[in-house]
Amino acid sequence: MLLNQFLILSAVLFAIGVYGVLARRNGVLVLMSIELILNAVNINLVAFGSYVSSVSGEVFALFVITVAAAEVGVGLAILLLLYRNRRSVDLSEADLMKG
Amino acid sequence: MTFGALAAPLGALGFVRPHLDWHALAPELTLLGVGALLTCLDIALAERGRTITSAMAGLGLLGVLVPIITLAVAGAATEPRVMFDGAYVVDGYALILKALFVASGYVVVLLSMNYVAEGDYWENEYYGLVLASLLGMVVMASARDLISIFVALELLSIPAYLLAAWRKRDLRSTEAGLKYFLMGVFASAIMLYGMSLLFGASGSTVLADIAAAAPLDRAAESVPSAAITVGVIFVIVGFAFKVSAFPFHTWAPDTYEGAPTPITAFLSVASKTAGFVALGSLVLVGFWERDDVYGPALWFLAAASMTAGNLMALRQRNIVRLMAYSGIAQAGFMLAPLAVAGESAAVADEAVSAVLTYLVIYAAMNLGVFAVIMVVARRTGTGEVASYNGLFKVSPGMAVVMTVFLASLAGIPPAGGWYAKFAVFGALVSADNPAAYVLAGLAAVNAVIAVGYYGKIAARMWFESPAEELGDAGRIAVPFSLRSALALTVAATLAFGVVPATVTHFTEVSLLAAAG
Numbered sequence: 001m002l003l004n005q006f007l008i009l010s011a012v013l014f015a016i017g018v019y020g021v022l023a024r025r026n027g028v029l030v031l032m033s034i035e036l037i038l039n040a041v042n043i044n045l046v047a048f049g050s051y052v053s054s055v056s057g058e059v060f061a062l063f064v065i066t067v068a069a070a071e072v073g074v075g076l077a078i079l080l081l082l083y084r085n086r087r088s089v090d091l092s093e094a095d096l097m098k099g
Numbered sequence: 100m101t102f103g104a105l106a107a108p109l110g111a112l113g114f115v116r117p118h119l120d121w122h123a124l125a126p127e128l129t130l131l132g133v134g135a136l137l138t139c140l141d142i143a144l145a146e147r148g149r150t151i152t153s154a155m156a157g158l159g160l161l162g163v164l165v166p167i168i169t170l171a172v173a174g175a176a177t178e179p180r181v182m183f184d185g186a187y188v189v190d191g192y193a194l195i196l197k198a199l200f201v202a203s204g205y206v207v208v209l210l211s212m213n214y215v216a217e218g219d220y221w222e223n224e225y226y227g228l229v230l231a232s233l234l235g236m237v238v239m240a241s242a243r244d245l246i247s248i249f250v251a252l253e254l255l256s257i258p259a260y261l262l263a264a265w266r267k268r269d270l271r272s273t274e275a276g277l278k279y280f281l282m283g284v285f286a287s288a289i290m291l292y293g294m295s296l297l298f299g300a301s302g303s304t305v306l307a308d309i310a311a312a313a314p315l316d317r318a319a320e321s322v323p324s325a326a327i328t329v330g331v332i333f334v335i336v337g338f339a340f341k342v343s344a345f346p347f348h349t350w351a352p353d354t355y356e357g358a359p360t361p362i363t364a365f366l367s368v369a370s371k372t373a374g375f376v377a378l379g380s381l382v383l384v385g386f387w388e389r390d391d392v393y394g395p396a397l398w399f400l401a402a403a404s405m406t407a408g409n410l411m412a413l414r415q416r417n418i419v420r421l422m423a424y425s426g427i428a429q430a431g432f433m434l435a436p437l438a439v440a441g442e443s444a445a446v447a448d449e450a451v452s453a454v455l456t457y458l459v460i461y462a463a464m465n466l467g468v469f470a471v472i473m474v475v476a477r478r479t480g481t482g483e484v485a486s487y488n489g490l491f492k493v494s495p496g497m498a499v500v501m502t503v504f505l506a507s508l509a510g511i512p513p514a515g516g517w518y519a520k521f522a523v524f525g526a527l528v529s530a531d532n533p534a535a536y537v538l539a540g541l542a543a544v545n546a547v548i549a550v551g552y553y554g555k556i557a558a559r560m561w562f563e564s565p566a567e568e569l570g571d572a573g574r575i576a577v578p579f580s581l582r583s584a585l586a587l588t589v590a591a592t593l594a595f596g597v598v599p600a601t602v603t604h605f606t607e608v609s610l611l612a613a614a615g
Contacts, residue, residue, distance in 0.1 A: 014292055021285050030281060037288040041295045048299035056304045060246050064291060067253045071284055074257050078264050078280050081273050091281070094274045097353040 006047035013040035027079045027089035038068045123180040123189040125166035133159030134230040141223035153212045156226040160205040185307045186244035191608035196240035203369045204233040206466045209584040210361040228258035236373040245294045245304040263358040275357025282350040290337020296330035306385040331392045341374030342430045344400045345407040352423040364469035367426045368462045383610040390441020397438035405431030405545040417482045439530035446530045448609045453526035455606035460519040464507040467588030471501045478575045479568035489565030494575045498560045509553040515595030
């Protein structure tokens with residue numbers, strides 16, 4: 001089976017996601033980058049699950065998809081709160097507390 | 100009818116009904132029931148239910164202790180109850196932690212009562228989310244499988260993100276929630292990537308099977324493949340965020356400062372404990388044999404956390420931020436025994452007992468400090484360390500109680516903290532290798548540095564003239580719920596210090612034996 005191709009795709013997605021989280025200052029784009037990492041995880045899980053012919057991989061991926069949806073729901077609520085208070089979702093402006 | 104009718108077609112698919120041990124699941128089910136009851140009460144009574152919500156949450160948590168005690172009496176500590184092919188285990192390790200989570204949840208409810216009522220925040224949602232987060236922690240104590248660890252982690256984290264941002268109109272609270280959310284989600288995404296690699300290398304999600312898989316078994320004389328190294332490191336990094344270990348601590352001071360104070364207490368004790376629980380079961384059950392990978396990683400995290408946490412705590416002016424950095428340093432102490440656990444099975448048992456002992460004592464003293472912080476902030480309305488000047492002259496009782504907690508955190512007998520540190524040194528020395536001795540030396544130096552900033556607060560309270568913020572309105576009034584929280588935590592802190600056997604009786608557990 002072509003395991004390597006899937007793993008390389010997932011590693012590239014993971015790297016793009018991590019870059020996005022670290023480099024982007026827009027809250028919504030950071031959330032999207034985190035989704036990229038989670039999708040990399042899902043590709044990994046399904047590819048490995050099919051490679052070792054164990055259904056656990058697919059089940060794990062289903063859990064990741066479900067929980068990620070809940071996580072993004074909460075994340076967007078917090079971003080909306082930030083937007084209402086500040087009229088901006090620029091994360092670098094959220095610096096009231098330091099030290 | 101329903102299951103009987105389904106049994107035949109499911110059986111044809113090779114489905115075997117898993118064994119359900121209802122007694123072992125009773126604590127989780129009771130907690131879920133209490134949460135559901137609170138929601139139903141809110142729907143039925145609406146505004147009239149406000150006054151009883153907090154009392155219901157507190158009583159419900161005490162009710163959850165009942166099945167935990169009956170499980171202990173029924174001997175679950177010596178004969179672990181295993182479900183779902185080893186994915187969910189109720190043993191001595193799980194039971195003491197469940198009791199710890201529920202007890203600290205109860206103290207957090209006591210701390211919240213006046214804060215939530217006086218701040219005019221939503222009561223039902225607040226306590227409902229605290230209970231949901233606690234449910235995640237109680238599940239985490241028993242989770243011995245990558246999927247259940249992940250689900251428990253998210254169940255305890257997602258309500259905590261919302262609770263940190265609870266003061267909606269306050270920019271600081273929003274910022275606290277935002278930073279906690281982004282860091283937490285990023286960390287769990289990285290941890291998941293590590294878990295997917297571990298699943299690929301071992302072909303199973305159950306920790307005991309992962310440990311037995313050839314690439315993770317040292318007896319098979321295998322060299323760790325890159326996938327295993329990266330997997331183990333990523334999983335550890337994910338939980339290092341949760342326990343706020345240096346250099347993954349950056350969210351902690353900001354979130355602690357901005358979040359409502361009872362939630363800060365909750366995050367610094369219960370949420371941090373949950374991170375250690377998962378780290379403990381992952382390291383000691385899942386990849387215990389691969390200490391050539393996790394050993395150096397945890398050694399670095401432990402040494403860096405205690406040193407950096409202490410040095411940064413020295414220059415804090417806000418008491419909550421100071422406690423955040425103190426918590427980072429304490430996390431370093433708790434990571435230290437895990438770093439040397441791979442030495443032998445005996446050292447691993449010693450290490451897990453030391454971590455559990457530390458967690459129990461830390462919970463009592465840290466919740467106590469936050470109770471005092473809340474009492475003083477009710478009068479002064481500020482978190483400046485300078486506002487503690489001369490507290491003894493205004494409120495002698497509060498100053499004495501705070502001194503007990505600070506002495507405990509610094510590790511001065513007879514308050515409990517000394518025994519926690521003693522247990523950590525014992526575990527490090529039992530490993531008997533150079534790395535462990537160096538770490539023990541670093542820990543000793545850090546224990547001395549910590550006396551510096553804890554002692555400075557104590558000196559301010561006893562010797563300075565009263566701060567302006569304390570005012571001249573006489574003694575500080577302490578509401579009944581805060582008084583109860585203080586009484587509980589002081590009693591526990593002193594009892595653990597004078598008779599350490601009250602803790603060690605419950606914390607001497609072996610994870611490796613349970614894993615079989």
